[in-house]
Amino acid sequence: MTATAARLVVLLPAVAAVLGLLVARRIDPRAARLVATVGSLATVIVALVEVIGVHSTGPVRALQVAPALDAGELRIPLLLQATTAPALIALVVAVVGWAVQAFAGWYLRDDDRYGTFAATVSLFTAGMLLTVQSADLVLTLVGWEVMGWCSYLLIGHWSRKESARRAALKAFLVTRLADVGFVLGVVILAAGPGSTAYREVVGFWGGTAGCADAGACAAPSGTLRTVAMALLVIGVLGKSGMVPFHDWLPDAMEGPTPASALIHAATMVAAGTFVLAQLFDVLVAxxxxxxxxxxxxxxxxxxxxxxxxxxxxxxxxxxxxxxxxxxxxxxxxxxxxxxxxxxxxxxxxxxxxxxxxxxxxxxxxxxxxxxxxxxxxxxxxxxxxxxxxxxxxxxxxxxxxxxxxxxxxxxxxxxxxxxxxxxxxxxxxxxxxxxxxxxxxxxxxxxxxxxxxxxxxxxxxxxxxxxxxxxxxxxxxxxxxxxxxxxxxxxxxxxxxxxxxxxxxxxxxxxxxxxxxxxxxxxxxxxxxxxxxxxxFGSARMALFDKGFGVDRLYVTLVARPVLKLADLVTFLDREVVDAYVRGTAVTAYWAGKGGNRAHQRERAASGLAWVVAGVVAVALAGVALW
Known part of the structure; x- marks a missing residue:
């Protein structure tokens, strides 16, 4: 029962997302409300069953969700878990997800894109639940990236507003930049034990707990471990909106309030806390x-x-x-x-x-x-x-x-x-x-x-x-x-x-x-x-608070403009230097082909004319002789 519930708690909102999107686009947008509400309520029930199962029949630390993948020396077991903390937080996420879906059905009742919004909320919830239930770094990374993509869609839901588009793009760019560190950290952590399973990773980098061979579990480099965890922390800081990645989160208020409740309460910004909690033994070291x-x-x-x-x-x-x-x-x-x-x-x-x-x-x-x-x-x-x-x-x-x-x-x-x-x-x-x-x-x-x-x-x-x-x-x-x-x-x-x-x-x-x-x-x-x-403070000083004491302008000056300048430089080098050789070859081939084609056409025209003249002469001679 526990194992089945742990799998279903991730699967149900994912299915609700796909079904809700199909229903909204092909049947009736109003039916999407029913799919979203029923799907979220079913997720709460299944999460509750998981919590009860964990404390009645005991935790399950390794649930296979798909055949393990072998990539050379790296093994990716694709495991979920049903233990105390993941089960409890999964229930919390499910409850908040249900509350948000129930509220959004009323709050956005006149929105022509409500069906898409509800489906995105379901997918967002599935991403967070996968991150919580994961016992594998790869599955954690999948849930992590799903949340990042969904946050972009939810913040920019009212995309007819320029401010919403800007806020969504800012959130996407800042979190993507920080996620580079998260991905690199995952790669280093997985490379050590040759596995992406949490138990193997923690055993290798954090100590010998859970390792069959204590000698093989000794971390080879404390410096490398620190680098890996620092990179992972950078990814968490970006997703959670911590300084210096904080500026995107207040602007995310451009999204509908139900989206804000979901992002801020129990999903993306809090996901990093749970990921680091899973790797706490490594973080401590x-x-x-x-x-x-x-x-x-x-x-x-x-x-x-x-x-x-x-x-x-x-x-x-x-x-x-x-x-x-x-x-x-x-x-x-x-x-x-x-x-x-x-x-x-x-x-x-x-x-x-x-x-x-x-x-x-x-x-x-x-x-x-x-x-x-x-x-x-x-x-x-x-x-x-x-x-x-x-x-x-x-x-x-x-x-x-x-x-x-x-x-x-x-x-x-x-x-x-x-x-x-x-x-x-x-x-x-x-x-x-x-x-x-x-x-x-x-x-x-x-x-x-x-x-x-x-x-x-x-x-x-x-x-x-x-x-x-x-x-x-x-x-x-x-x-x-x-x-x-x-x-x-x-x-x-x-x-x-x-x-x-x-x-x-x-x-x-x-x-x-x-x-x-x-x-x-x-x-x-x-x-x-x-x-x-x-x-x-008065209205003048209040404006300074609204602007984050000028951090947004500082962000534009120190980050956005240099990145744009760098992008312009890269574009120039790509077009005028790298592509110059390609364009030069193309131009040379064009003119060479064009010149050769003209000569060939002149040659064909001259020989054709000779044959016409010869034919005319032959017809004339034959006519005279026969006449």
Whole structure:
């Protein structure tokens, strides 16, 4: 049962993607909604069966999905796995995927390309589930690239808008550039043991665990291992939107809100966390790669939290919040001691999926009512909405890390992992200090968002178009709300291998910082402006926040323009130097052929004329003789 469920949990959304696309194009676009919803719900059921199977009959560490491939000295076994963490995260991804499909069916009900969107969401979900369930680097790479391609399509769904096309292209180019490192890292890791199976790779590079021959499993080069993991980390940083690859993720808000919920909550940006968790024993042994990860995540979590507070658009606020929270979960892998494992990072991936999906869907729902996601337009938007208001309240509390919600539990485990890592050196202190600074910043922008959305004086702007949402939408939002409240109990169950201790003193300090930051924002003088950020910074400085403090311009100056210049140079050399020989040969052949052809034609014309004259003479002589 467990093995079958593990295979089906990847296969079902993939089949739903193909079937949904065929139905939308050849039968009835409205039928695509049924295919997407049923397919996603079936995936949730199968994922739940897998979780139950793992804990009732035991985990399955190697599931063959196709005949193994032998490529010379490299063996590609093409394995899936059904173990504790993959089964739990697969269930989380399936639940979020179902919620997104249910919401998208209503949110995009009048979109003429809804069928294509729903099919892409299904394929995106299948890619993430393949990455989670994979026990083979090649299958991981397949799922990784499927998500990258689907993200391009989802971000650029409204491709009639130039801004959506630009955002999709930026996301594609930045993540593709980083993926070069990911692919090279996979190649090096697989080349060592001559296999792409996780068990063989971890045994070879990380130690002798799981190896039949301990001598054969000794890593031949610590430097090469560090290089391989650093390249893999670069790929993860790009996919997750960490500094210096962060600029594409806020622009991805040009896509429909359901796409944002899927990308930000439980799929692409969080996929790297799970990949590195699978290779944690190798990462622990690669100190240079961990330093790279620690520095990038520490900078990102603080920088993104600061930018989130000053965003003039609340959807972009959530985007920068994602950057900060993903940095927090990745930082746990950068500093957690080897004996504590990657559990804290995986736990924050689990919790972030619920409250971030909830927040994106609630903002999307509310934007239908007020007609925008701009903070100025959404002021007081929650007033009168008895269903959206508590959902948004719970989501913001979970994001801020207020106990006992799921965000508080996972955040404190990450900080505890950083505290434990601080005893091993400066890397742990770097992440711990960045995390402590991020805690009040997160509470501050959550409080700011709530004050804007719940402002009493702006209640007259509220419309009630959102009340038309049907039962599937309300059910999805309710499920995510409940999970955001009670999801933290997972730490008391065997559903997650969590060795990290819980630091009660650090939790108390964190809670005091949250309360203090919330009160500080709440007590900013109101006057006639309910937005604390606008009152503090003014519209001119708010524009700097929207522009990421000029990082987009820096990106264009230092990356985009040099790359374009380089592309122009390559094009010139290709056309004017490399192709010059080919064109020269063609021109020579042309004129030589043309000249020879003319001479040949003149020769044929002259001989033909002689024969005509001779024929005329012969006819004349014959006529005279016979006459």
């Amino acid at each position: 690669a100190d240079g790669a961990r330093w790279l990860l620690a520095v990038s995540t520490a900078v990102t979590m603080v920088y993104a939290a600061v930018l989130a507070f000053g965003q003039s658009d609340l959807k972009r606020l959530l985007a920068y919040s994602t950057l900060s929270q993903v940095a927090l979960m990745l930082s746990a892998l950068a500093v957690a001691p080897a004996d504590e494992g990657p559990g804290a990072g995986v736990l924050h991936l689990y919790s972030h999926a619920f409250f971030k999906a909830l927040l994106f869907l609630a903002i999307g729902w509310l934007s239908i009512a007020v007609g925008s996601t701009a903070a100025a337009r959404m002021q007081g938007g929650l007033r009168g909405h008895l269903f959206i208001r508590p959902a948004m309240f719970v989501g913001l509390l979970a994001l801020a890390g207020v106990p006992p919600l799921v965000g508080f539990v996972s955040k404190e485990y990450v900080l505890s992992a950083a505290e434990a890592g601080a005893s091993e050196g400066g890397r742990g202190w770097l992440v711990l200090l960045a995390g402590i600074v991020t805690v009040p910043l997160t509470a501050a922008y959550c409080m700011r968002a709530w004050l804007v959305l719940d402002h009493v004086g702006s209640a007259d702007v509220t419309r009630h178009d959102s009340d038309s949402a049907g039962v599937p939408v309300r059910t999805a939002v309710t499920v995510l709300t409940v999970l955001s409240v009670v999801g933290g109990v997972v730490v008391f169950t065997p559903l997650l291998d969590l060795e990290t201790h819980f630091g009660w003193l650090l939790a108390l300090v964190s809670l005091l910082l949250v309360v203090g930051a919330g009160l500080a924002v709440r007590t900013v003088p109101v006057d006639d402006q309910p937005d604390p950020a606008t009152r503090l």
